[in-house]
Amino acid sequence: MKEQRTALPRVIWQSIFRNPLPETDLERSSTSFTNFFLHIHPVKVHKNTLRPVYTLGLGLMSLFLFLILIVTGVLLMFYYVPSTTQAYDRMLDLRGTVAFGIFLRNMHRWSAHGMVAVVFLHMCRVFLTGAYKKPREFNWVLGVILLLVTLFMSFTGYLLPWDQLAFWAITVGTSIAGYAPLVGKEMQFVLLGDTSVGQEALLRFYVLHVAVLPAALVLLIAIHFWRIRKDGGLSRPAPKVMEVFQKKIYGLQGFVRANFTKVGNTPDESVYTWPNLLMAELFVFVLTVSAVLVMALLFNAPLEEPVNAMHPPNPAKAPWYFLGLQEMVSYSAFWGGIGIPGLMVGLLLAVPYLDRTTHGVGRWFARERLLANTLFLTLVALNVIFIIIGTFFRGPNWTFVSPF
Ligand code: HEM
Numbered sequence: 559m560k561e562q563r564t565a566l567p568r569v570i571w572q573s574i575f576r577n578p579l580p581e582t583d584l585e586r587s588s589t590s591f592t593n594f595f596l597h598i599h600p601v602k603v604h605k606n607t608l609r610p611v612y613t614l615g616l617g618l619m620s621l622f623l624f625l626i627l628i629v630t631g632v633l634l635m636f637y638y639v640p641s642t643t644q645a646y647d648r649m650l651d652l653r654g655t656v657a658f659g660i661f662l663r664n665m666h667r668w669s670a671h672g673m674v675a676v677v678f679l680h681m682c683r684v685f686l687t688g689a690y691k692k693p694r695e696f697n698w699v700l701g702v703i704l705l706l707v708t709l710f711m712s713f714t715g716y717l718l719p720w721d722q723l724a725f726w727a728i729t730v731g732t733s734i735a736g737y738a739p740l741v742g743k744e745m746q747f748v749l750l751g752d753t754s755v756g757q758e759a760l761l762r763f764y765v766l767h768v769a770v771l772p773a774a775l776v777l778l779i780a781i782h783f784w785r786i787r788k789d790g791g792l793s794r795p796a797p798k799v800m801e802v803f804q805k806k807i808y809g810l811q812g813f814v815r816a817n818f819t820k821v822g823n824t825p826d827e828s829v830y831t832w833p834n835l836l837m838a839e840l841f842v843f844v845l846t847v848s849a850v851l852v853m854a855l856l857f858n859a860p861l862e863e864p865v866n867a868m869h870p871p872n873p874a875k876a877p878w879y880f881l882g883l884q885e886m887v888s889y890s891a892f893w894g895g896i897g898i899p900g901l902m903v904g905l906l907l908a909v910p911y912l913d914r915t916t917h918g919v920g921r922w923f924a925r926e927r928l929l930a931n932t933l934f935l936t937l938v939a940l941n942v943i944f945i946i947i948g949t950f951f952r953g954p955n956w957t958f959v960s961p962f
Contacts, residue, residue: 577589586830587601590830599831600791600831603828603831605827607794607835615842615845616680618842619845619846620673620676621779623672626846626850630662630665630669631666634652634662640764642757642760642865645718645719645720646721646864649663649720649721664854664857665854666859667859668857671712674712677705677708678705681705682934685930685934687920687922688793689919691913692916693789694785696785697789698909699910700781702907707774707778710771711771711775712879713728714766714767715767717759717763718763718764719861720864720865721863722871723860725755725867726870727874727875729755730874732759734880734884737891737896739896750762755867793919797827875948879945884948885944885945886898913930
């Protein structure tokens with residue numbers, strides 16, 4: 559009998575992708591199951607996962623911004639040298655001579671600011687929908703750590719251009735750490751490798767920024783996603799068992815009595831990951847990349863004068879996300895720099911263990927959660943107000959100025 563031969567390109571294609579583009583439900587399941595990148599998803603997800611107004615896509619946006627940061631960051635590493643005598647010149651090269659250098663730097667800079675803001679907003683959405691409650695307590699805690707690592711990641715990157723902005727922002731930022739009781743000065747010294755910001759600090763910040771912290775983020779994000787699946791997918795309101803099922807009593811030959819033939823079964827509200835979830839993810843990806851591209855085209859990342867350790871700008875300001883802290887430090891060094899931020903982080907970590915009720919999950923601003931949501935939003939508003947004051951209303955010697 560003559561053997562049927564398949565064309566070589568087809569053989570190669572099939573050796574990589576075991577399934578054709580799925581058309582039936584069985585093929586959809588099989589594709590999700592056998593593809594390395596897709597099998598991170600379950601075969602089916604609850605409809606609630608796909609409601610754009612529920613998640614606002616913020617978790618995914620955080621992930622995609624991180625991926626953009628890795629790609630642009632690695633490309634920038636081909637040019638950057640973490641040396642106080644070369645770093646600034648390399649920045650000028652990126653601006654002037656390297657093809658697309660300025661564009662690359664803009665993308666990296668705006669994604670970094672974007673990631674800090676979006677991760678924070680994602681945390682707000684998780685809180686305001688009560689999604690930190692059982693069984694997601696530990697994933698919330700992981701999330702708080704992710705937020706802290708993201709902030710630290712952005713902070714360490716701030717120093718690398720080695721211009722006046724970088725130098726003084728980090729000088730102010732690390733001096734805030736120095737206010738911690740007992741270990742403050744030691745912590746500052748370990749961070750800077752010296753008593754002031756210089757070559758040792760630049761090298762330490764560089765290693766933290768390009769190796770230690772990204773590796774920590776990759777690991778933590780992997781555990782974060784794994785937990786989402788183990789916790790049963792995204793949070794959603796508790797299913798309403800339909801009354802008709804509750805009332806219907808079946809008797810099987812008089813031996814078995816139960817409410818419903820399949821007790822505890824609820825209507826299936828899940829949809830296939832392929833193509834529903836994947837299309838939604840693709841949409842968020844395109845949106846995130848487009849936003850970063852537009853920002854990078856329209857606005858250049860700042861680059862000020864080269865470092866002059868003798869000439870601090872007045873006022874010297876920390877990066878914007880720490881300006882709330884700096885504003886509080888101007889009232890009380892200890893409470894502003896350590897006491898209140900420490901309490902805030904402690905409170906955030908403890909949230910799911912303090913609020914152990916199970917109601918109001920899976921809905922924005924659920925009435926049952928009025929108190930918790932009001933407290934949370936008050937703290938968020940205070941933080942934002944302090945950042946706005948620090949950014950726009952503070953002038954030389956940290957005196958009050960009008961931005962208008
Ligand atoms: C690098 C930072 C982060 C990334 C990449 C990330 C990513 C994600 C993604 C993709 C989801 C599912 C989709 C969504 O809810 O939008 C998610 C869910 C979740 N995240 Fe994050 N996240 C990050 C930080 C945080 C933070 C700061 C918190 C809270 C403090 C947090 C807590 C949670 C929780 C509890 C869920 C489950 C939500 C639910 O079941 O409704 N995550 N995260």
